[in-house]
Amino acid sequence: MPTVDATYTVTGTDLNGCENTAVTSVTVNALPSIMATTNxxxxxxxxxxxxxxxxANTYTWSTTENTSDIVVSPTVQTTYTVDxxxxxxxxxxxxxxxxxxxCTGVATLSNNDALNSLSKSKQWFIYN
Numbered sequence: 001m002p003t004v005d006a007t008y009t010v011t012g013t014d015l016n017g018c019e020n021t022a023v024t025s026v027t028v029n030a031l032p033s034i035m036a037t038t039n040x041x042x043x044x045x046x047x048x049x050x051x052x053x054x055x056a057n058t059y060t061w062s063t064t065e066n067t068s069d070i071v072v073s074p075t076v077q078t079t080y081t082v083d084x085x086x087x088x089x090x091x092x093x094x095x096x097x098x099x100x101x102x103c104t105g106v107a108t109l110s111n112n113d114a115l116n117s118l119s120k121s122k123q124w125f126i127y128n
Contacts, residue, residue: 005027007023007024008026029086029088030090031091032056032085034055034083034084036051036052036053037053038050038096038098039052042099042100043073043074043099043100044100044102045103046073047073048073049072049073053094055084056086057084057085061082062081063080075100077097078097078098079095079098080096082095
C-alpha cells in the first residue's frame with residue numbers, strides 16, 4: 001500500500017506477441033486531524049460538560065452518538081473516544097478524558113446576613 005501518491009504501469013503480452021499497457025494512479029489522502037475539547041475540565045459529581053470535536057465531516061463517539069457535540073455527566077473520570085471521517089472517507093480517532101471530583105467540603109453560604117457581613121470586609125475565605 002503506497003504512503004504517497006503513485007502511478008503504476010503494467011504491460012501484458014499474449015501468446016501472439018501482442019502487447020497492451022495499462023496505467024493507473026493512486027492518490028493517498030491525509031488522515032483527518034481530529035481534536036476533541038471539553039467546556040469544563042473538572043466536573044463536580046452531578047454536573048455536565050459538553051464535549052466537542054472538529055476536524056472531520058462525520059463523527060461517532062464511544063457513547064454511540066453521531067454528532068460533533070455531546071453532553072456527558074460522568075460520576076468518575078471517564079475517557080471518551082471519537083472517530084471522525086472526512087469527505088474522502090478517511091477516518092481517524094482521538095480520545096478525551098473528562099475529570100470528575102466529588103467536590104466535598106465546598107461551603108454554601110445561604111444566610112444573607114452572613115454574606116452582607118463578609119462583603120463589607122471584602123475578605124472571603126473558604127476552608128475544606
